[in-house]
Amino acid sequence: MARYIDIHxxxxxxxxxxxxxxxxxxLAVEGTEGVRFEKAWLDPESGTAFCLCTAPSREAVxxxxxxxxxxxxxxxxxxxxxxx
Amino acid sequence: MARYIDIHxxxxxxxxxxxxxxxxxxLAVEGTEGVRFEKAWLDPESGTAFCLCTAPSREAVxxxxxxxxxxxxxxxxxxxxxxx
Numbered sequence: 001m002a003r004y005i006d007i008h009x010x011x012x013x014x015x016x017x018x019x020x021x022x023x024x025x026x027l028a029v030e031g032t033e034g035v036r037f038e039k040a041w042l043d044p045e046s047g048t049a050f051c052l053c054t055a056p057s058r059e060a061v062x063x064x065x066x067x068x069x070x071x072x073x074x075x076x077x078x079x080x081x082x083x084x
Numbered sequence: 085m086a087r088y089i090d091i092h093x094x095x096x097x098x099x100x101x102x103x104x105x106x107x108x109x110x111l112a113v114e115g116t117e118g119v120r121f122e123k124a125w126l127d128p129e130s131g132t133a134f135c136l137c138t139a140p141s142r143e144a145v146x147x148x149x150x151x152x153x154x155x156x157x158x159x160x161x162x163x164x165x166x167x168x
Contacts, residue, residue: 005125005134007091016164023166041089041162048160050089050134076132078125080100082107 001054003081004061007074012047019049026051026068035064085138087165088145091158096131103133110135110152119148 011018019042026037035055042049055061061075095102103126110121119139126133139145145159
């Protein structure tokens with residue numbers, strides 16, 4: 001398992017409720033791809049959303065997002081993490 | 085105070101030690117701008133790094149990164165967050 005951050009655009013003006021619904025749609029497909037979505041952040045001004053997840057592969061993340069209806073090609077495997 | 089994610093590129097092949105040093109350089113300038121850097125993630129294959137921080141403004145984040153020697157224009161105010 002590895003960790004990934006992916007980036008989505010096009011969410012200008014989206015609300016917390018909409019982000020919550022998108023996250024719920026992702027959680028609904030987690031099992032099919034072995035992906036565990038942890039967090040989602042949204043900048044409603046630029047319409048940019050970020051997801052943090054754990055998954056068996058980059059391809060699994062791509063497929064899970066596609067199944068959830070919010071495909072993105074911007075998936076980064078963050079193999080290194082530093083916390084304060 | 086608000087939360088921000090910023091994106092940096094150009095770290096292809098960087099190591100955990102290098103990410104740790106970059107993070108330390110950021111922590112050293114936190115006080116001057118009121119920025120609190122929480123986490124940094126790195127995808128060494130694409131050379132993409134992400135920072136999560138709390139700050140009084142987007143401009144403060146921009147200035148803190150500039151002072152730390154790793155400027156970026158890609159700073160997103162993530163006013164909405166959802167966790168699983």
